[in-house]
Amino acid sequence: MTSTANAYIVGIYEHPTRRADGISTAQLHADVAYGALEDAGLSLRDIDGYFCGADAPGLGGFSMAEYIGLQNLRHIDTTETGGSSYILHVSHAAQAIAAGHCNVALITMADRPLASGAGPVLAGVDSAAAPENAFLPPVMVPPAFGYAMVARRHMYQFETTPEQLAWVKVAASHHAQYNPHAKLQQVMTVEDVLASPIVADPLRRADCCVVTDGGGAIIVARPEIAKQLKRPRVKLVGSGESMKHSNGGKNDIMYSAGVQSAAAAFAEAGVRPADIKYASLYDSFTITVIMQLEDIGFCPKGAGGRFAADGNLISGIGKLPFNTDGGGLCSNHPGNKGGMTKLLEAVRQCRGEAHPAVQVKNHDLVLAHGTGGLMSSKHMAGTAILAAE
Amino acid sequence: MKKKTQAAPQSFVTSETQEFWAAAQENKLLVKHCRSCGENHYYPRSRCPLCGSAQTEWLAATGKGTIYSFSIIPGARRPTATAIVDLDEGPRLSSVILDADVNQLKIGDGVTVAFEKMEGRPPAPAFTTAAAVAARAYSVGALKASKNFPDLAATVPDEVKIVAIIGAGTMGTGIATACLKSGLSVVLIDSNESALQKAESGVSSALERDVERGILQPELATAFKNSLTHAVSMESIRSADLVIEAVWEQLKLKQDIFGQIDKFARPNAVLCSNTSTLDIDEIAGATQRPQDVVGVHFFSPAHVMKLVEIIRGKTSTSKALATCIRFGETIGKVPVVVGNCYGFVGNRLMLTREREAARLLLEGALPVDIDTVLKRFGMPMGTFELQDMAGGIELNYRRRQETGEKNFLVDRLFELGRLGQKTQKGYYRYDPEKRGPIPDAEVTEIIEQASEHYGISRKPISDSEIEKRLILPMINEGAKLLDEGIVARPSDIDVVWQYGYGWPSWKGGPMYYADQIGVSSVLTDLTDLFARHGAPFEPSPLLSRMAKSGQTFSSL
Ligand SMILES: NC(=O)c1ccc[n+]([C@@H]2O[C@H](COP(=O)([O-])OP(=O)(O)OC[C@H]3O[C@@H](n4cnc5c(N)ncnc54)[C@H](O)[C@@H]3O)[C@@H](O)[C@H]2O)c1
Numbered sequence: 001m002t003s004t005a006n007a008y009i010v011g012i013y014e015h016p017t018r019r020a021d022g023i024s025t026a027q028l029h030a031d032v033a034y035g036a037l038e039d040a041g042l043s044l045r046d047i048d049g050y051f052c053g054a055d056a057p058g059l060g061g062f063s064m065a066e067y068i069g070l071q072n073l074r075h076i077d078t079t080e081t082g083g084s085s086y087i088l089h090v091s092h093a094a095q096a097i098a099a100g101h102c103n104v105a106l107i108t109m110a111d112r113p114l115a116s117g118a119g120p121v122l123a124g125v126d127s128a129a130a131p132e133n134a135f136l137p138p139v140m141v142p143p144a145f146g147y148a149m150v151a152r153r154h155m156y157q158f159e160t161t162p163e164q165l166a167w168v169k170v171a172a173s174h175h176a177q178y179n180p181h182a183k184l185q186q187v188m189t190v191e192d193v194l195a196s197p198i199v200a201d202p203l204r205r206a207d208c209c210v211v212t213d214g215g216g217a218i219i220v221a222r223p224e225i226a227k228q229l230k231r232p233r234v235k236l237v238g239s240g241e242s243m244k245h246s247n248g249g250k251n252d253i254m255y256s257a258g259v260q261s262a263a264a265a266f267a268e269a270g271v272r273p274a275d276i277k278y279a280s281l282y283d284s285f286t287i288t289v290i291m292q293l294e295d296i297g298f299c300p301k302g303a304g305g306r307f308a309a310d311g312n313l314i315s316g317i318g319k320l321p322f323n324t325d326g327g328g329l330c331s332n333h334p335g336n337k338g339g340m341t342k343l344l345e346a347v348r349q350c351r352g353e354a355h356p357a358v359q360v361k362n363h364d365l366v367l368a369h370g371t372g373g374l375m376s377s378k379h380m381a382g383t384a385i386l387a388a389e
Numbered sequence: 390m391k392k393k394t395q396a397a398p399q400s401f402v403t404s405e406t407q408e409f410w411a412a413a414q415e416n417k418l419l420v421k422h423c424r425s426c427g428e429n430h431y432y433p434r435s436r437c438p439l440c441g442s443a444q445t446e447w448l449a450a451t452g453k454g455t456i457y458s459f460s461i462i463p464g465a466r467r468p469t470a471t472a473i474v475d476l477d478e479g480p481r482l483s484s485v486i487l488d489a490d491v492n493q494l495k496i497g498d499g500v501t502v503a504f505e506k507m508e509g510r511p512p513a514p515a516f517t518t519a520a521a522v523a524a525r526a527y528s529v530g531a532l533k534a535s536k537n538f539p540d541l542a543a544t545v546p547d548e549v550k551i552v553a554i555i556g557a558g559t560m561g562t563g564i565a566t567a568c569l570k571s572g573l574s575v576v577l578i579d580s581n582e583s584a585l586q587k588a589e590s591g592v593s594s595a596l597e598r599d600v601e602r603g604i605l606q607p608e609l610a611t612a613f614k615n616s617l618t619h620a621v622s623m624e625s626i627r628s629a630d631l632v633i634e635a636v637w638e639q640l641k642l643k644q645d646i647f648g649q650i651d652k653f654a655r656p657n658a659v660l661c662s663n664t665s666t667l668d669i670d671e672i673a674g675a676t677q678r679p680q681d682v683v684g685v686h687f688f689s690p691a692h693v694m695k696l697v698e699i700i701r702g703k704t705s706t707s708k709a710l711a712t713c714i715r716f717g718e719t720i721g722k723v724p725v726v727v728g729n730c731y732g733f734v735g736n737r738l739m740l741t742r743e744r745e746a747a748r749l750l751l752e753g754a755l756p757v758d759i760d761t762v763l764k765r766f767g768m769p770m771g772t773f774e775l776q777d778m779a780g781g782i783e784l785n786y787r788r789r790q791e792t793g794e795k796n797f798l799v800d801r802l803f804e805l806g807r808l809g810q811k812t813q814k815g816y817y818r819y820d821p822e823k824r825g826p827i828p829d830a831e832v833t834e835i836i837e838q839a840s841e842h843y844g845i846s847r848k849p850i851s852d853s854e855i856e857k858r859l860i861l862p863m864i865n866e867g868a869k870l871l872d873e874g875i876v877a878r879p880s881d882i883d884v885v886w887q888y889g890y891g892w893p894s895w896k897g898g899p900m901y902y903a904d905q906i907g908v909s910s911v912l913t914d915l916t917d918l919f920a921r922h923g924a925p926f927e928p929s930p931l932l933s934r935m936a937k938s939g940q941t942f943s944s945l
Contacts, residue, residue: 134401134432135431135432135514137471137483137514138505138513138515139462139465139469139515145462145471146471146483149458149460149471153457153458156458246482247438248428248430248480249479249481250430250481251481376458
């Protein structure tokens with residue numbers, strides 16, 4: 001097996017905007033690319049690998065390479081797996097570096113669903129010809145309902161309660177109060193969450209992530225280069241990816257693909273869930289977090305609700321602080337994709353550069369995990385384990 | 390049922406799936422069975438996605454399954470839930486549940502496939518609940534049973550070709566439209582010329598709407614319009630086979646009108662009143678031929694609503710009744726024969742519900758709380774929305790003027806000109822820019838004043854308490870109607886509520902619902918409510934007898 005655990009995240013940048021009126025998606029991509037280069041202390045010329053998803057306007061990253069001015073590309077990867085894309089990109093970049101296909105990889109993500117009025121869709125993704133479409137029901141059902149059905153089944157099977165789901169939002173809001181860029185900075189109580197209107201029963205508005213414009217970028221580099229840079233070193237020590245779908249009708253939706261992706265990442269890193277000091281968990285909905293807590297192995301299956309309700313997700317109080325920037329639930333979920341922002345806060349924690357009020361003391365091992373697609377049917381999970389060096 | 394024969398678009402029907410879509414046209418669900426691995430899969434593919442084998446074959450599924458999980462789609466006009474269904478044949482699939490009591494769904498409930506006809510493509514797979522299927526089957530039977538009157542079976546009804554309608558108001562206009570659309574000739578009579586003009590244009594625009602919607606040929610519409618004549622003089626009813634009086638709801642006026650009808654109508658014409666609350670026998674008494682007088686109680690808007698209660702007077706002949714039933718059927722209605730009492734069947738239950746809703750307002754609920762509960766229960770509209778639409782505040786006010794009875798809340802609303810939708814405000818306020826009623830702080834304030842006026846301290850009332858206090862008395866009232874002999878059978882009450890008030894066929898009707906929750910549980914709850922809230926909940930003797938003997942309404 002080619003080890004992916006041989007590359008470093010050397011630069012990151014999160015666009016401060018949450019609503020990008022009057023800025024093109026291309027410019028957002030470029031802004032975050034330059035931001036990450038500056039953070040790393042690298043220049044445009046150093047980039048020889050480029051990774052992006054379908055949010056990058058134009059065919060397969062070409063237009064963005066041209067617009068940004070990437071002149072030395074010898075590797076390109078446009079893997080699109082929804083929100084988890086960028087976690088996969090980090091892993092793919094490490095593999096490409098290990099295989100000698102590139103030295104410094106740039107990953108960009110940006111979109112503006114608010115300013116463009118597109119709403120809760122994935123830019124650049126056209127599912128019109130999908131074979132399952134013919135068998136869709138006569139009523140169009142937004143994605144929130146898929147997660148709502150996961151939540152209801154979880155409640156049925158494991159006695160998870162709306163209050164327990166609410167605790168996930170409460171924890172995120174406790175962190176978001178320290179993030180001046182967070183879309184929702186108000187601290188919320190369980191009562192506040194339960195008072196918000198039902199969106200997709202049993203999920204309430206507060207159980208859902210925010211819709212925002214913006215984006216972020218990451219630069220991955222080979223060890224020799226990383227060691228010459230001045231920023232705290234963050235090493236990718238393990239990664240995993242896994243796909244799950246309806247499988248012809250044989251599919252237990254009480255387990256996500258995260259079971260396999262996390263197991264692979266832990267195996268590669270040679271560590272256990274208990275070793276992780278901080279986790280960025282995909283938080284499209286509160287139930288997404290509960291499911292991943294269980295599937296990654298932070299708690300037994302069915303215990304995610306209790307784990308959250310015991311305050312474990314809150315930094316400074318709990319066993320496993322999560323999404324200390326406020327996450328998608330409170331801060332940012334640009335382009336309806338949360339994978340990039342999950343990585344960014346994981347890197348900040350690993351560097352010891354999160355907001356002091358939420359920075360975990362011991363940050364030697366952190367994890368970022370994403371679920372792209374629909375947890376109730378087709379989805380792709382990606383897990384990355386990062387170590388401070 | 391008409392079958393779609395047009396070829397489906399290429400993208401849907403391929404060699405891989407054409408059998409599936411052919412079966413779908415027959416509401417049959419096919420899945421694929423793999424002869425290699427023995428597994429069934431869905432959606433169907435030529436190669437088994439579980440083992441890769443090409444040895445697959447079609448399997449006719451039962452179409453039945455159970456709910457693995459679901460989520461209700463809020464605010465859908467048609468009840469809809471998204472669901473993951475475990476088919477009895479194995480595969481688990483994502484679909485929707487339609488036309489069912491989605492607010493009562495539970496994981497594990499039985500569902501059954503109900504393909505949905507689509508424009509320009511083959512039917513789309515969807516499901517409905519086993520409970521809804523049973524209720525719909527019951528509803529079909531109930532409708533059939535409502536036509537069964539042994540004492541009328543041998544009577545040959547008279548043919549009705551010309552109808553005279555006296556009173557060209559809301560109801561007269563609607564009834565005239567329904568008659569014309571079925572090819573009958575109509576003479577509309579009103580003492581007020583401008584009412585006649587308004588009625589005529591009302592009929593025309595209803596017909597034109599049908600032409601615009603493509604459901605009526607323009608030539609036919611013209612022919613229908615030409616079959617309408619109007620007059621001020623009562624003499625014009627001479628040619629009518631059937632006369633319907635639809636003037637203001639005042640006994641004196643109606644009696645006076647019937648005296649004139651008696652004078653001008655031809656011998657053996659059937660003489661009908663559309664009264665909603667008055668005693669049909671007292672009206673019949675104003676004529677020399679009470680045997681020819683029958684109540685025909687239409688529902689507003691009369692050219693849309695299907696129900697007609699046929700009220701059997703003390704002396705109504707079989708011939709007159711049979712003619713009214715046939716006439717109702719001719720104009721596309723659902724006639725249900727009922728006895729003579731205040732409110733007949735439909736309004737007896739509705740007024741019971743309205744009275745209790747009014748008490749709930751004083752005790753702590755708001756119109757929107759109550760209406761939300763009723764809609765979640767399955768009603769197309771809440772009681773206050775309905776009253777705002779039908780002018781309930783004004784009716785309530787006027788009803789009490791003779792006796793001088795006071796009602797703090799309704800009197801205040803009336804004085805403020807809050808007459809319902811027609812004045813843009815009633816129990817709610819209405820905004821022409823927005824769909825549906827909007828809760829109004831002014832009403833909340835008046836309701837709070839009313840509570841204070843009656844010395845009632847307001848407190849929160851749970852949704853389940855609201856539901857019980859509104860629905861159980863309706864069942865109780867239904868039981869009383871049965872005991873009083875006003876209805877021939879429990880299912881007639883359900884037919885009345887389905888076709889007159891929109892009780893959904895997937896929930897059967899109040900009496901069917903009573904059977905579903907159990908007569909003894911209805912009795913227990915009513916007994917408890919009687920103890921806590923008094924007389925309106927006193928259980929009917931029939932319910933007690935039924936609970937004792939373990940009978941159900943469907944077995945009565
Ligand atoms: N509106 C409803 O929802 C509804 C439903 C069912 C039954 N009804 C009953 O139908 C009847 C009519 O109700 P409506 O809502 O159509 O009333 P309306 O006020 O709209 O119409 C009554 C019409 O009767 C006419 N009229 C009065 N006196 C007359 C006379 N002496 N000769 C000729 N015409 C005369 C008036 O000019 C008016 O046009 C009432 O008995 C009512 O209880 C009404």
